[in-house]
Amino acid sequence: MIDLSHGSAIRWQDLRQLSFPGRSLYGVLGHPVGHSLSPPMQEAAFRDCGLSACYLRIEVPEAELAEAVQELVRLGFRGWNCTLPLKRAMKGLAGWLDPWASLLDTVNTVCVHEGKLAGWNTDGPGWEQALREAFGVDLSALGIFVVGAGGTAQALARYAFWRGCSKLWITNRTWEKALQLARELQEWARELGRPSWIEPIRWEALERAQAKPPADLLLHATSVGLEGEGGLAFLSSLLEGKLLVYDVVYGRGKPTWLVEEAQKRGLQAADGLSLLLHQGALAFQIWTGCDPPLETMRQALLSAAGRKWN
Missing domain, CATH: 3.40.50.720 (NAD(P)-binding Rossmann-like Domain)
Structure with a gap:
């Protein structure tokens, strides 16, 4: 039995054991990644927009990234985020890069279309929005x-x-x-x-x-x-x-x-909680084409972090 409770992660090799009929698949890749607060934030956004989707923490060592990406595409994942130390390696696997991914030399957001990977960097623009807000x-x-x-x-x-x-x-x-x-x-x-x-x-x-x-x-x-x-x-x-x-x-x-x-x-x-929020909102928009429900995402993130907004 695979435990997907809050704070847990699944090895990429074990994804094939799961079944999510009728739901779009997304996730965050990292090593380690069990600490990530992105799942409650993104799943709250999916619910708010009436989208049937799930977002998983997926454990991927850097040496296994290329193989893991092939499996994600095979399983029908529509997109994912990635954390350090995977961001630079992910850039090399994407067939198309947005201008910021090219300039910043890293990819933290991937969108899959017809089996092809498009790489984005939402960290820079998300940080800029966080600074403007704060x-x-x-x-x-x-x-x-x-x-x-x-x-x-x-x-x-x-x-x-x-x-x-x-x-x-x-x-x-x-x-x-x-x-x-x-x-x-x-x-x-x-x-x-x-x-x-x-x-x-x-x-x-x-x-x-x-x-x-x-x-x-x-x-x-x-x-x-x-x-x-x-x-x-x-x-x-x-x-x-x-x-x-x-x-x-x-x-x-x-x-x-x-x-x-x-x-x-x-x-x-x-x-950096505000950076996590704003880069995640931009990723959500890239994946779904929907305006991100920022306040819903903010409250889910705060709750997961045990925090109040300053």
Whole structure:
């Protein structure tokens, strides 16, 4: 007996044991993926729009992605989301890419039509909508300090650049990764003839309070600090003035440490729950052609996370 209760996931090899007659199939692929809050959010949207569909958590190790995708197509899945570390590999499997998937070098949303895969990236546009909802700001007007240089940080830094952000500071525990991302963006700026301020900053310099980027927005995109301050205590010295704070990760039951710390200091701050909401709403629209019932999705997401909207 396969348990598909809340918080559980199914191995892609076991999907053939399930039967959902008359229902369209969707899911989220990842490794691990049992923590994902996307299923209650998407299934609430399906119900609200009167669609007979289900959305599953599907465990797919990166090495098995191509084989798993073949099985999903064979079983009639109409689309899916994917989480890290699958987003870049998924790009290579899609026959068609939307412009953001190409520019950001990752795919987080797939739509299947006649056995062919179309790849989309809704993370960037979803993040932009989350910022507009939380802070009422436009990306092009912001100087952004990006903490992290992994997959999510790379995608959002690239998105900010292409949306017209001309000031970016980038830091990462591994200096080479911060330097590589900064150089990529600097090269794009030169090719476009765009005046841009893009600077890598050493993590150690921030820890020693030797650097203080004059940013408008602090974007945290690492796995550090989810349960507590962890290795992020040095960011406290930056939480002043009118700095906006966005933490890509999100907490269950309450916001992340960074968001709470910023709010204690009177700053506007939000965490990745809003990104999850807005990227998911865009994915729903891509799959169904329906206007996403945003408030229904929001309430389902909040309930699943044990949260109240700030």
